[in-house]
Amino acid sequence: MFADDASRTELGFVMPALAAMEHAHGSVIRAVLRARLKGGRMPARQLSSWRDGIGTLPNALALHLGGMVRTGVTVRRIVRARHGFAIDTGERGSIHARAVVVATQPHVAAHLLASLVPGAAGECARIAAPPLAVVFLGYRRDQVAHPLDGLGYLTPGCEGRIVNGGLFCSSMFSGRAPAGHVAIAAYIGGARAPDHARLSTRTLIDIVRGELAQLVGVRGDPVVARVRQWPRGLPQFQRGHSLLVERIEQALCDTPGVFVTGNYLRGVSVGACADCALDTARRVGRHLGRASETAIWFGDARTATGAAASPPQR
Secondary structure (H helix, E strand, C coil), X not given: CCCCCHHHECHHHHCHHHHHHHHHHCCHHHHHHHHHHCCCCXXXXXXXXXXXXXXXXXXXXXXXXXXXXXXXXXXXXXXXXXXXXXXXXXXXXXXXXXXXXXXXXXXXXXHHXXXXXXXXXXXXXXXXXXXXXXXXXXXXXXXXXXXXXXCEEECCHHHCCCEEEEECHHHHXXXXXXXXXXXXXXXXXXXXXXHHHHCCHHHHHHHHHHHHHHHHCECCCCCEEEEEEECCCCCCCECCHHHHHHHHHHHHHCCCXXXXXXXXXXXXXXXXXXXXXXXXXXHHHHHHCCCCCEEEEECCCCCCEECCCCCCCC
16 A cells, blocks of 8 residues: 555554554454454544545645745755744745745655754655556446456555556546546556666556456556656655654754654655644644744655745645
């Protein structure tokens, strides 16, 4: 699920409920059986999304913020200044802020925090995020033998497959494919085989088509085929990650006015990221005493580019 190596993943961080069950009962299976006997259920969260995709969320935030959002701004460095911080944006000049929130991927955060909070920067730099490719295919319903009556599938490493797994997008949510069609998203790369994520678009599509033919009975050419290759994919939550996050947070506590939020602090789900962001916003508010004069960056995998917003309504 996290494109990671399960043997190195910190279970207590990525699936705390399952870890607690194992700790309390000695095994997850024993915990499930006892819960069933008592009429309980497995810990779970309801699936949810937006009708027009996850882009709806940042678009709505940008609409609410209006002219405070600035796109295409490259943040070169952040330095201490009188009563706060100076953010160097190159030709765009310098921005002064009493507080700074870094909301980028960990490798970008490491660069921006290097001179401000070296302890936090060093920990961020340790977080791996191997490349990941997403192959999206659309077929006519009659081209797929399998009913696709589930969320998707994951393939264990012992099977020797290139595709980590796939999501049956049109089964998960309505509106993901036209009537009479189905949509499937497959994932290649991550910690299992990072080099595979760098293969050509044509090769990736052919690999996924071949494996889908074996697993779900796909026939013929897809109606739609799209590939997105991420040079840096999901953060890897390896053993000791929770302690790494604690060290980041401690370093930030020792540097008032600098805050970090992101999917490597509490988890990659939208809910976890929203919880982390809201908690960060509250801490910024307490630091400032009132919600004003904050700079916020939304970075990508290639550069520390994005939007600088002031004040901090997020």
